[in-house]
Amino acid sequence: MEVRSLRDRWFETVNIALLALLSAAVLYPLLFVISASVSNPSAVLAGDMWLWPVDISLTGYRKVLENKELLTGYGNTILYTAVGTTVNLIMTVLAAYPLSRSQLWGRNAITALLVFTMFFSGGLIPAYMVVKTLGLNNTMWALILPGAVSVWNIFITRTFFQSSIPGELQEAASIDGCSDTGILLRIVLPLSAPILAVMVLFYAVGHWNAYFNALIYLTDRKQYPLQLFLREILIQGQMEQMVNSGDSSHAQAIMDEEAIKYAAVVVTNLPIFMLYPFLQKYFVKGVMIGALKG
Template sequence: MLETRSERITGIGIYILLGVVTLIVLYPLFFVLIASVSHPGSVIRGEVWLWPKGFSLVGYERLFGNKELLRGFMNTVMYTVAGTALNVVMTVAGAYPLSRTDFKGRHFFTFLIVFTMFFGGGMIPTYLLIKSLGLLNTFWAMIIPSAVSVWNILIMRTFFQSSIPKEVQEAAFIDGCSNIKILLKVVLPLSGPVLAVMVLFYAVGHWNAYFSALLYLSDRDLYPMQLFLREILVQNQMQEMVDISDDTLARSLMDAEAIKYAAVIVTNLPMLILYPFLQKYFVKGVMVGAIKG
């Protein structure tokens, strides 16, 4: 169909608007990147805008020379891998029974699960529960309290109901498969998109998590990387990464500025690399249950 003049003008206006919004969103990321490889003095003086000035990797050198940050990075990787694995297993275990029409009482259990989305005990009762379970200052304090998300259970349940034909499961049952075998041999192999979405959701959540560590961890050997990043960006605790010697205070401040930008890049880079590979699944996950028939 031929476009009218008004439609072409509208289309051009939409593209221009989207381009401006894209630049607004991407420029802060680009600025952090070029600032992390620029001379700290140029960054502080506001001379860095569109390209690096005075190429310098002092921020990365100080960052990777700090043993606490490296240990925090490894802790974050372990929390993310172990937590995501547990999350996916628990979500599948909760979503599959609720998707089965032959499961008596599934509406009641769905109501009980959804009820927890509207009402919670709060921070202090949750802290007391974690303490009474003996999870304070342990690896599991970062894993067990967030073992499952009700919202993600509902997303996966909807996918099972709307995207996997009931007849396929019935045929497998007639062939002698148990419910566990149907789940492992039929349902999960057909659920690649929603599983990828769950991995992305949970992994990003674990990677960015710092508040649970702030509440439940006091041993710095267990700190995730995000807590150290918080110290850098919010509390400016640079004593262990910046050598405050007989040099001027300005030099120390410049080093701190370089470390700040380098830390932002290092902490966000893994998720930025992961997202493009799962982007198509992410879009499918958003559309899960939107259309039936």
Template sequence: MLMRQTAGDRLFGVINGILLLLVLAAVLYPLLFVVVASISRPEAVINGEVWLWPKGITLQGYAKVFQNKDIVTGYLNTILYTVAGTALNLAMTVMAAYPLSRKDFRGRNIIMAMFVITMFFGGGLIPTYLLIKKLGMLNTFAVMIIPGAVSVMNIIIMRTFFQTSIPIEVQEAAQIDGCSNMQLLVRIVLPLSVPILAVMVLFYSVGHWNAYFNALIFLSDREKYPLQLILREILILSQMQDMVKMGEETFTRQLMNAESIKYAVIIIANLPVLMLYPFLQKYFVKGIMIGAIKG
């Protein structure tokens, strides 16, 4: 039987709903504006005429962005870095988190403490650069994958998930039936860990997709640049002369083209991640809550 709501309860619900709508508008409007501005006439955007609906629909910004061959190369490189990096991240995280979740693994607390120490102390940029150089990874594919092969925070989250969400009785029953530790992991633990695996895929893939700092420091070959570094050049380092044909157009037209390109590259950079999230969203909340809270 439902409890009867008082006037105070109803007032709280109304106020709460209004506040949530305001928060939704604050989060959603910038995304909507970027989409609308990317297909509107740049003159209308600069003059502040664009709010909710596009004015003078044009795909000029997208056309000029894709005239730059480096964009396509950067896209392919980023896809490669993201797929390979996420696969390695997931494998390393599982291999670290599962043993640490087992109570029969001796020394697990000491090893976990050593992992946690690395979250508070790091060598710094110059020692890291010297180490990468000494290992021969400068300007290589590996430098975008190996230095960030595992996240201690994600190990902690996944270890907690294994400890709290997979009954120890199930694992003991599998061992009695003759499962080895590897078979137990592959046949029992991983199939029951789809929510946390989906969370890890999302975390790691978004990190790789948006990564540019390692490329900025360790890569010198433009053919290996990821998408974010190419876009950084376009937006920050003014590497759009070829696209806007500087010298053949007036300064005003160059400014208009730069404005349309700015919003187009934001959409191009974020669209794949926005397309990925809906497929993982149903696992996301469950996985992150169970994995982050120790029962």
């Protein structure tokens, strides 16, 4: 039976206490927003609700779901996330797999060029001019193509291919007459579920939460993603447009706005929260192998 020293027990106790505090600091805002979204707005404004729902009310959700622009943004964001993540994943794999093969001529020079782009870029104005010249403004491609691939993710995926896919397996397939494309599709990708799941999570979260490119490249409200409408609700005070102030007093309008604010935050982030449980089992393995080995 292992006997731990007093110092080890103290170290474990301090770690548990710090992790408990950190967990509380992370979970409390989340629980507060969820509770506030289903609580009576007057209780939230008065400070009577601090953790659990008080006088449950679904006014905020009802007004959010009645807003057609927000529903349009929801559909746009789902489309942008699905298409963008697919493009990101394909381009990341197509860049990482050749760089993982020692037979690739000039791969060190290619890697150096990719690293260069991580530290230096043309800037916002040249990027906007390129997008405008290509006629991509007010299209979903303006949100997808400028960030179609992440160099950091290429390196993580490349390292995973190098460290987790046996070279002998690929050589055996090559001897049997399998092409490089066949090796990628039939051997490498089926064995790369952890890193592919991590890449899907990284890219999907990025697309779902993105609003800056949309703010720059989109002027047609029909093309707005969900986060732009959420930004208007939270920052620009345009949630008054969703409140029928003609039938309610100013005080009631303020309470409705408060309910809409919290409900909109929950509605806009719920889908991405639901993605984590399905990819969690791959997450740690994919990141640790892809980032630390090789």
